Amino acid sequence: MSLLPEEGVDWSMARPPRRVWLDDVRGDHGARLEFLAAQGLRLIMFSPGPAEGGTLHFHNPRDGETLHLRAEGGRCLLPEAVASFPAASRWMTALRGAEEGMPRDLDAPVLLAWEGCLVAVEAGRVTGLAEAWVECPGVVLRGSKAAQACEALEKAGGYEGVARALSFAQACEEARGMKVPPAAMALRALLLESARAQSHLSWMGEAVALLGKRRLGAACRELCHVLEEAVSSWLGDPLGRGWVVPGGVRESFPIEVAEEILASLNETSRRWEELSGRIAGMRAPRWMEKRLAGLRELAGEATFTGPLARSLGMEVDVRAEEPGAYALLGWEIAVRGEGSLFADLLSVKAREVTESLRVIRQVLECPPGRPLEARRGRGGRNEGFGRCEGPEGEVCCHLALEKGVITYLAFSHPAELNRAGASVLRGCRLDEAEPLFLPWKTMAPPAASISGG
Incomplete structure (x- = not known):
């Protein structure tokens, strides 16, 4: 059933995200955080700057906005947040630093780096896991111009590159007071869904092959x-890298010459329809599902995001929380079915490919007009926040600017949030590790060839 409205899509109805900033907050912070948790707010990120004490970032489902909280006098609220928001413990570990956060019992004859985890192996079994590395683009890009940083993030981010560029661009737009044209929101959704479909297809290609298909x-x-x-x-470029810029997408985006890709996409969708049912119905070996079942016990206190979270029954998706252009497309969250965990993960990713292809087709069948890019802004606070749903989950960006130059930049990456679940693999045999690590596997896309008009 097509989700395209009978009268087409009025892209002018797309609405930008809403942000609320509370600085120098006084009073009983513990009680305030407890109240926010009782109201259903979700902690989505902690950033240690730009002011002393850092910033807590929440999604507020009741008002459809994000809330950004800082205490008076540079006091750090993160330790107090742990009592009301268990997910805050993940950022506490990151704040302490990689060395201090390393488990003291991670001592074994062999240490392997695997999918971002440092894996301790003894007698052919996994005896411990810890974070192997954490990306810090803010360190590299501090002092850069916003446009240069946007391109660098996109180029180096793999399949997640478009999502990183989008969240960064959103943060820049708030910092500068820029109003993004609704048409640009539609094309950003197209680029994001193209990256999602490719990422999921690449992952499923490897996953089902490892399972013998x-x-x-x-x-x-x-x-x-x-x-x-x-x-x-x-x-x-295979992922359309180079088109996203702070203010929208490049004005030279070739929306008028999309007939060829639309025809190709219709054929791709037809072929995918034949494959998707076979993938969604697959089952993993019982030993594998038994090991991964431990993830369900962690779901309540972990920071899982993306398809992994949705396969665990958590209905979290930025496209639903900050719909923008998606609100005009009748888009729905793909959540778990009635199967085992890995079967649900396959099913969620397969359904997301179907939805991604559908969104791309709808944008191409009812292309937005111009303008596509806002050149200037007014009334910005020189600080901003952006978030979007990347292929593996929520990507958040918090930045501060001074005269167009980045003075502070922090990201929340889904791979790092989901990696906490790898603790369920302790005790597994090393020869079982490759298929068991599939929920955390990130695929490498084709090399970037950014031209961007």
């Missing part, structure tokens, strides 16, 4: 390649 895996990889080629022939 090599032909099915090859079919997923081939379909991913077809989509890459179609987007590349249209936008000059």
